Each structure stands twice: as structure tokens, then as C-alpha cells.
Amino acid sequence: MRLTVMGREIMKKILISLAVLALTATGVQAGPEEDRMAFVKYYKAKFPSVPDKEYANGVYAIDPVGRENWEAIEEFPPYEPFIDAGKEMWEKPFANGKGYKDCFPDGPAIQHHYPNWDKKQKMVMTLPLALNQCREANGEKPLKYKKGPINNILSYIAFQSRGQVVNVKVPMDDPGAVAAYEEGKKFYFTRRGQLNFSCASCHLQNTGLKVRTEILSPSVGHVTNWPVYRSKWGTVGTLHRRFSGCNNNIRAKALKAQGRQYRNLEYFLSYLSNGQEFNGPGARK
Amino acid sequence: MNKRNMIGLLILSLLMAVQVAVAADSKGDMAKMDNPMAVKAADAITKAEAARKKAASVDGEWRDTGKFIKKAEEAAKAGDYEKALKLAKKAEDEGKLGYEQQVSQRELKMPSYLKY
Amino acid sequence: MRKMVRLVSTLVVITSAAWLTACSNKPVTKQEPTAMAAPADPKIVAAGKAIATGRSQGNCLACHMIEDGASPGNIGPPLLAMKARYPDKAKLRAQIWDATAANPESAMVPFGRLKVLTDDEIDKVVEYIWTL
Known part of the structure; x- marks a missing residue:
């Protein structure tokens, strides 16, 4: 009799610990804020001397040598002409006489509204997508999402929005929003491509270490500075162009820019940067 | 009439x-x-394309798989069935590995180094 | 009772670990682990070095310091004293073939399992790395 009671007790304990394990394994118990805090804590342990606000400067928060070059580049910002071109785009009316101003009455400093969960369309809305929806509603052709003129208007909006703070919200009472966030998080931690890396392999597990001469950047701060003038590109490009490039580097086929997967990844990544200042357009190697 | x-x-x-x-x-x-090698190559290319599509269906396609299939098709057209077979096999392997890679990670497993 | 449980779970861990290692070691069978004494063929070592240090194939330098190799990364440990670290050449080969078999969280590219390199190329890389 005693044995069966003990057996039952052990059984119960095993079941409870299994349930706890299952919960931790799937990350169900961790909401967006717990995730963000865990990332912040992780980077803080790795880079104790880096102040919280510095993460908006990306890799230059943790790379003193690269930072010197970057600061020199920022003295004559290579993205400036794109801001000017974007200002023209913003002010020029569409063929129907309306313009971006009509779609975004509080513009052009609207960076801090994005990305957001669009309750009506039941999807993550990003700034490039919103700009194209505005164009299409007014009979204009949508812009391409990786290269070209979309970067001009994004540069102008980013510049006008400098100093705003990332403030992404995941409405926990909306299962669609929670699912989108969770999908973005899963994407971040999933290994892909022939080289078998996840975003986390490089930008969490090995942040601060070097691939050849390149220091791997932390994910807090990944989204604050777009669009970015990359010396490698010789021009300004979008965040989703960078996602594609990253996927290509690990020998995975890039997914569609502004497709569901990348938008959800942007949702998750942006949440991680909550509290950081927007400082786009940026300049990077 | x-x-x-x-x-x-x-x-x-x-x-x-x-x-x-x-x-x-x-x-x-x-x-x-009539050429059994041509039949073999065509079959291998069909299999490779199916494997690629299956990987893509779980967002697991690799970067070069489609390129290998295209090159295999070109080789077959040019009558180099040996090369076509090799490339198609490579693409099929990649498709299968890319699919397995995603399916094996169906459940999100948080890394132990990230402490909550 | 508790001791029993612990014993059983230890056994399970050991057998599954052994099974995993056995699995990942499979392609090694053609290699004699006791080849320690035999001097490595310089031609094979040179071919292995070309694969290991070149950017397009092995690209070991992306993550590891190797001898005087130009601009090495530091994600993985420096490749030195390899004979001391891997007295069993087969273990070194298994690590290159699929490091995630021994440690699922390893960031190292599974060069064999995901066919980044062929078995033959891996053999050559192992010969080279083992000279370091």
C-alpha cells in the first residue's frame, strides 16, 4: 500500500516535470516581453560595458574598430541623396491628384507606427507594404520591395522619424497577432539552408565573434536603422533585402520580400528592439 | 458535292x-x-523537381537546388546525360535534406543558452 | 527505487550516445583509426589544405584560426594540437561530418551530413587538419 502511494507520488512528479519541460521546450509560457528581456539580459552578460541605448547602432555598439570607420562615413552620409529623392516622392501627387500625405495624414514621420498588427487584414503591416497599399489604392503601380525607389521614400520617412522609439505591440487578446509573433520567433530559431544556421546561431549564440573579419551583430537593434546604405551594395536597400542576403549566405533559398514569413520575422525582431531609437537611414559595410 | x-x-x-x-x-x-540514359536522366530530373517542391512547401528549399535542376535540364538537352544525372541527383539530395531539416524542427526548441 | 531509475536513465543516455556516435561514425569504416603511425601522404594533405582554407568549399578559416591562414574567424576554437585533441582520427572525422550529432546546439556546419563536402573531400580535410 505504501509503495503504491509512493509510486503514485512519483508518477505525479514525473508528469508535472514533463509538462513543465514541454512548456519550456515550446516556449509557450514566454510572451514577447519575456523574450525581449531574455535577449537583453543575454547581451548584457556578453557585453557588460555596452549601454542599453547603444544597441540601436547595431554592430558598432560592440565593434570599436568598425565604429571609427563608421563615424567617418557618417560625416558625409552616403544615403543623403536618397533622402532628397524621397522627399520629392513624398510631395509629388499621384496621377489622380492625391498623394502619400492623404494616406498618412501624420506623415512623413510615421516610422514608429510600424510594424503593427493589422486587425482588419489579419496580418503584420510593415511600412513598405503600407506605402504600396497607398499607391495601389490610388491607381499607382506598387514599388519593388528590395531595390530601387522604395528606398528613397523609406529614407525620407526614416530621416524624418529619427529619435522616435520602437514600440511594437503584440495584442495578446488577438490570436492572429500572437501566432504571427510566434511564427516570426520560430523562423528566428530555425536552422535553414545547406550551412544549417538559424538567425540565432550567428546573432545570438555567437554575437560579437568573427566570421573571417566580420563581427556578428546583436539582434537587439537589428531593425532601427533601415533603409541602409551598404558599401557592399553601393546603394540603399531595405530590411527584407538584407533578410534575403542573409538567407543566401547560409545557402537557403530566400523567401519573398514582404511575404508572410519575412513580415512575421520583422514583427518578432522589431519587438526585440522595443525602447531603442529609430536612427535610419543607416550606413553599414 | x-x-x-x-x-x-x-x-x-x-x-x-x-x-x-x-x-x-x-x-x-x-x-x-530509345536511349536508356535519356530516360534515366529525364526520370532523375522529375524526381529532383519533386524533391525541390516538397522542400519549398515547408520553406526548406536550399539556394542552389533550382540552379542544379536547370543545369541538369540543359545538359540533358545537349545530350550529356551523365552530367544531367549527376546534377539531378545532387538536386534531389538537397531537396530531401532541406525537407528533413525543416520537418525535424517542426517544434520550436529554444536554445539552452538563452535564459529566461 | 530512485537508484534504479537513475541507473536506468544513465544506461539509456549511454546507449543512445553510443548509438549516435556509431551512426555518425558510419562513413569512417574505411579509415583505420590506428593509422596514427603511418605518415600522411603529402599530396592528400595538400589537397585537404586547399579545401580547408579555400573560401568556396571548406572555408574552415571563416570560423577557425589555422596556422598562418589569412583573416581567420573566431567562432570555433583554433585548429591546433589536433592529434592531442583527437587521438582517434575517426572522432575528428565525425566532428567534421556532423558536429550536431554530439551537440545538437553546435553552430558548426554539418559538412558531411548536409553534403557541403563529399566523403572523399572530408577524408582529405581530416588528413590535413590532423597534421595541425
Whole structure:
């Protein structure tokens, strides 16, 4: 009799610990804020001397040598002409006489509204997508999402929005929003491509270490500075162009820019940067 | 000849023309398919494409798989079946590995180094 | 009772670990682990070095310091004293073939399992790395 009671007790304990394990394994118990805090804590342990606000400067928060070059580049910002071109785009009316101003009455400093969960369309809305929806509603052709003129208007909006703070919200009472966030998080931690890396392999597990001469950047701060003038590109490009490039580097086929997967990844990544200042357009190697 | 007969004849000749065309076409294919290597290469390419699609269905396609299939098709067209087979096999392997890679991670497993 | 459970779970861990290692070691069978004494063929070592240090194939330098190799990364440990670290050459080969078999969280590219390199190329790389 005693044995069966003990057996039952052990059984119960095993079941409870299994349930706890299952919960931790799937990350169900961790909401967006717990995730963000865990990332912040992780980077803080790795880079104790880096102040919280510095993460908006990306890799230059943790790379003193690269930072010197970057600061020199920022003295004559290579993205400036794109801001000017974007200002023209913003002010020029569409063929129907309306313009971006009509779609975004509080513009052009609207960076801090994005990305957001669009309750009506039941999807993550990003700034490039919103700009194209505005164009299409007014009979204009949508812009391409990786290269070209979309970067001009994004540069102008980013510049006008400098100093705003990332403030992404995941409405926990909306299962669609929670699912989108969770999908973005899963994407971040999933290994892909022939080289078998996840975003986390490089930008969490090995942040601060070097691939050849390149220091791997932390994910807090990944989204604050777009669009970015990359010396490698010789021009300004979008965040989703960078996602594609990253996927290509690990020998995975890039997914569609502004497709569901990348938008959800942007949702998750942006949440991680909550509290950081927007400082786009940026300049990077 | 009345109108009805005329239409009948026209339809008949049309049908015959179609038949001849079909026969000619399959004859061309037959010539190629006579070569067992050509059949093998075509089969390997079909399999590779299926594997690629299956990987893509779980967002697991690799960067170069599609390129290998394209190159395999070009090689087969040029009659280099040996090369086509090799490339198609490579692509099929990649498709299978890319699919397995995603399916094996269906459940999100948080890394132990990230402490909550 | 508790001791029993612990014993059983230890056994399970050991057998599954052994099974995993056995699995990942499979392609090694053609290699004699006791080849330690035999001097490595300089031609094979040179071919292995070309694969290991070149950017397009092995690209070991992306993550590891190797001798005087130009601009090495530091994600993985420096490749030195390899004979001391891997007395069993087969273990070194298994690590290159699929490091995630021994440690699922390893960031190292599974060069064999995901066919980044062929078995033959891996053999050559192992010969080279083992000279370091």
C-alpha cells in the first residue's frame, strides 16, 4: 500500500516535470516581453560595458574598430541623396491628384507606427507594404520591395522619424497577432539552408565573434536603422533585402520580400528592439 | 458535292492532319527515349523537381537546388546525360535534406543558452 | 527505487550516445583509426589544405584560426594540437561530418551530413587538419 502511494507520488512528479519541460521546450509560457528581456539580459552578460541605448547602432555598439570607420562615413552620409529623392516622392501627387500625405495624414514621420498588427487584414503591416497599399489604392503601380525607389521614400520617412522609439505591440487578446509573433520567433530559431544556421546561431549564440573579419551583430537593434546604405551594395536597400542576403549566405533559398514569413520575422525582431531609437537611414559595410 | 459532304471531308482531313502531327511528335520523342540514359536522366530530373517542391512547401528549399535542376535540364538537352544525372541527383539530395531539416524542427526548441 | 531509475536513465543516455556516435561514425569504416603511425601522404594533405582554407568549399578559416591562414574567424576554437585533441582520427572525422550529432546546439556546419563536402573531400580535410 505504501509503495503504491509512493509510486503514485512519483508518477505525479514525473508528469508535472514533463509538462513543465514541454512548456519550456515550446516556449509557450514566454510572451514577447519575456523574450525581449531574455535577449537583453543575454547581451548584457556578453557585453557588460555596452549601454542599453547603444544597441540601436547595431554592430558598432560592440565593434570599436568598425565604429571609427563608421563615424567617418557618417560625416558625409552616403544615403543623403536618397533622402532628397524621397522627399520629392513624398510631395509629388499621384496621377489622380492625391498623394502619400492623404494616406498618412501624420506623415512623413510615421516610422514608429510600424510594424503593427493589422486587425482588419489579419496580418503584420510593415511600412513598405503600407506605402504600396497607398499607391495601389490610388491607381499607382506598387514599388519593388528590395531595390530601387522604395528606398528613397523609406529614407525620407526614416530621416524624418529619427529619435522616435520602437514600440511594437503584440495584442495578446488577438490570436492572429500572437501566432504571427510566434511564427516570426520560430523562423528566428530555425536552422535553414545547406550551412544549417538559424538567425540565432550567428546573432545570438555567437554575437560579437568573427566570421573571417566580420563581427556578428546583436539582434537587439537589428531593425532601427533601415533603409541602409551598404558599401557592399553601393546603394540603399531595405530590411527584407538584407533578410534575403542573409538567407543566401547560409545557402537557403530566400523567401519573398514582404511575404508572410519575412513580415512575421520583422514583427518578432522589431519587438526585440522595443525602447531603442529609430536612427535610419543607416550606413553599414 | 453538297455542303454537308464538304464539311465532312474537311473534318476528316483535319483529323488526319492532327494524327500525322501527333505521330511525328511521338516519333521524335521515341528517338530520344530509345536511349536508356535519356530516360534515366529525364526520370532523375522529375524526381529532383519533386524533391525541390516538397522542400519549398515547408520553406526548406536550399539556394542552389533550382540552379542544379536547370543545369541538369540543359545538359540533358545537349545530350550529356551523365552530367544531367549527376546534377539531378545532387538536386534531389538537397531537396530531401532541406525537407528533413525543416520537418525535424517542426517544434520550436529554444536554445539552452538563452535564459529566461 | 530512485537508484534504479537513475541507473536506468544513465544506461539509456549511454546507449543512445553510443548509438549516435556509431551512426555518425558510419562513413569512417574505411579509415583505420590506428593509422596514427603511418605518415600522411603529402599530396592528400595538400589537397585537404586547399579545401580547408579555400573560401568556396571548406572555408574552415571563416570560423577557425589555422596556422598562418589569412583573416581567420573566431567562432570555433583554433585548429591546433589536433592529434592531442583527437587521438582517434575517426572522432575528428565525425566532428567534421556532423558536429550536431554530439551537440545538437553546435553552430558548426554539418559538412558531411548536409553534403557541403563529399566523403572523399572530408577524408582529405581530416588528413590535413590532423597534421595541425
